[in-house]
Amino acid sequence: MTGVRDDVSVGFHKGFDDQENEVTIPSLEVESGALPAWLSGTLLRNGPARFRLENGTLNHWFDGLAMLHRFDMADGCVSYTNRFLDTPARRAVQDGKLRYSEFATDPCRSLFRRIAQQFVGTRFGANANVTVGRIADEFVAQTEVPMPVAFDKDTLDTIGVLGYEDRLKGQLTTAHPHYDRDQGLAYNYLLKFGAKSSYGVYELPDGSRTRRLVGEADVRKPSYMHSFAISAKYAILMEFPLVVSPLRMLLSGKPFIENYRWEPERGTRFSIVDLGTGAVTHAHTGEAWFGFHHVNAVDRGDDVIDLDIIVYPDAGVVQHFYLESLLDGPNHNVFPASELRRFTIDVATGAVTARTLVDHAADLPRINYAYNTKPYRYVYANGIAERGRSMFPDTIVKFDVESGGVKEWRHDNHFPGEPVFVARPDADGEDDGVLLNVVLDANTETSYLLLLDARDLSEIARARVPQHVPLGFHGTYVPTAPTGR
Ligand code: CO
Numbered sequence: 001m002t003g004v005r006d007d008v009s010v011g012f013h014k015g016f017d018d019q020e021n022e023v024t025i026p027s028l029e030v031e032s033g034a035l036p037a038w039l040s041g042t043l044l045r046n047g048p049a050r051f052r053l054e055n056g057t058l059n060h061w062f063d064g065l066a067m068l069h070r071f072d073m074a075d076g077c078v079s080y081t082n083r084f085l086d087t088p089a090r091r092a093v094q095d096g097k098l099r100y101s102e103f104a105t106d107p108c109r110s111l112f113r114r115i116a117q118q119f120v121g122t123r124f125g126a127n128a129n130v131t132v133g134r135i136a137d138e139f140v141a142q143t144e145v146p147m148p149v150a151f152d153k154d155t156l157d158t159i160g161v162l163g164y165e166d167r168l169k170g171q172l173t174t175a176h177p178h179y180d181r182d183q184g185l186a187y188n189y190l191l192k193f194g195a196k197s198s199y200g201v202y203e204l205p206d207g208s209r210t211r212r213l214v215g216e217a218d219v220r221k222p223s224y225m226h227s228f229a230i231s232a233k234y235a236i237l238m239e240f241p242l243v244v245s246p247l248r249m250l251l252s253g254k255p256f257i258e259n260y261r262w263e264p265e266r267g268t269r270f271s272i273v274d275l276g277t278g279a280v281t282h283a284h285t286g287e288a289w290f291g292f293h294h295v296n297a298v299d300r301g302d303d304v305i306d307l308d309i310i311v312y313p314d315a316g317v318v319q320h321f322y323l324e325s326l327l328d329g330p331n332h333n334v335f336p337a338s339e340l341r342r343f344t345i346d347v348a349t350g351a352v353t354a355r356t357l358v359d360h361a362a363d364l365p366r367i368n369y370a371y372n373t374k375p376y377r378y379v380y381a382n383g384i385a386e387r388g389r390s391m392f393p394d395t396i397v398k399f400d401v402e403s404g405g406v407k408e409w410r411h412d413n414h415f416p417g418e419p420v421f422v423a424r425p426d427a428d429g430e431d432d433g434v435l436l437n438v439v440l441d442a443n444t445e446t447s448y449l450l451l452l453d454a455r456d457l458s459e460i461a462r463a464r465v466p467q468h469v470p471l472g473f474h475g476t477y478v479p480t481a482p483t484g485r
Contacts, residue, residue: 012440015471047472
């Protein structure tokens with residue numbers, strides 16, 4: 001009976017209830033406001049929707065079975081569709097079995113079975129529950145094993161694991177590729193485990209399934225990195241001191257993330273790959289940080305990079321997101337402190353200086369992506385209304401990286417998801433557009449699509465889904481082509 005507090009809201013628990021109900025609703029009730037007439041397109045979102053299985057419960061928020069959600073907006077109306085991603089992981093559950101390894105749950109108890117199964121393809125069940133992206137001509141659901149799962153954007157029917165047409169090898173990647181729209185390239189990296197491990201940064205031309213290696217950085221103990229950054233000239237990997245010994249990963253018999261160790265004495269290393277030449281350099285700071293989401297990186301003059309990222313003082317946030325901690329833990333398990341921090345990296349010398357840009361706990365940051373790699377001012381994210389009183393993000397925030405200022409949208413016992421920025425046509429400035437947010441209303445145990453004006457976070461409209469949308473991760477907005485499909 002220790003630590004139970006009644007001033008900590010646990011309404012977010014509803015967002016971890018399984019959602020088995022797959023629906024198609026042609027027209028959601030727009031219960032307040034009106035959608036802008038210019039808004040014509042589709043919000044696709046990804047996230048976990050089932051944790052409780054016949055033979056046990058998945059351990060962690062990141063483990064839940066992937067569900068896709070589709071909000072289609074046109075002529076002031078919104079339709080909604082949700083479907084589970086149809087993967088080997090999902091089918092095994094339907095057979096009543098937990099058979100595949102997830103982020104923090106591993107059913108493979110036998111050492112010999114583990115080695116025989118290797119990493120990719122058999123051990124992981126393609127439970128791609130993190131982001132939605134595009135590869136070649138397909139929409140794909142993505143996670144941190146390099147097995148993107150293609151799906152039909154209109155029906156959300158699963159097509160299958162998308163195969164690459166190259167020989168690049170690696171066991172881990174990020175669900176957060178970057179896009180250089182001027183050059184028609186996507187960037188990501190592959191982590192190759194071995195006697196010599198390496199991060200291989202690659203580029204993937206639009207419309208292609210053939211990845212090309214840009215540069216490769218060797219690493220002895222790989223870091224757990226959920227994302228990375230690109231500037232105009234470089235790919236930057238911030239190597240947090242949450243690290244793994246490759247041999248331990250193979251042999252330990254533990255779930256994926258439990259093989260990683262927090263070694264703060266290492267400080268934080270940066271691997272920097274020149275996107276033009278492939279040359280690799282490193283930088284280092286004695287500060288130990290952990291983070292999930294790089295926000296932006298901008299080249300400043302000669303070989304100096306400003307890298308902005310949401311960081312935590314340690315990796316405790318990974319523990320925080322275990323269901324045992326979130327749902328059954330004492331209510332003093334408040335959301336860990338984070339900040340938006342700028343690391344200024346001198347590529348020539350490897351020197352790093354840093355400062356706090358915005359001192360306000362938040363995560364799931366997004367920017368107006370047209371400003372990626374460019375000087376920018378605004379970050380949108382999910383924040384914490386009152387530090388020390390919330391176990392889960394409960395606001396939408398807008399950070400001004402120039403002033404350190406914070407704007408906030410909140411509603412008691414409502415839990416918003418990642419804000420996705422959509423620019424107004426012929427926009428006048430970086431923040432001229434709307435934010436699309438899926439909000440869990442814990443009072444009615446339903447969710448709604450919330451549209452905010454990105455300039456001041458004032459409400460534009462709410463469209464209600466008659467059931468709850470489990471708390472998920474990332475989404476993307478796809479404008480309707482002017483000529484139709
Ligand atoms: Co992410």
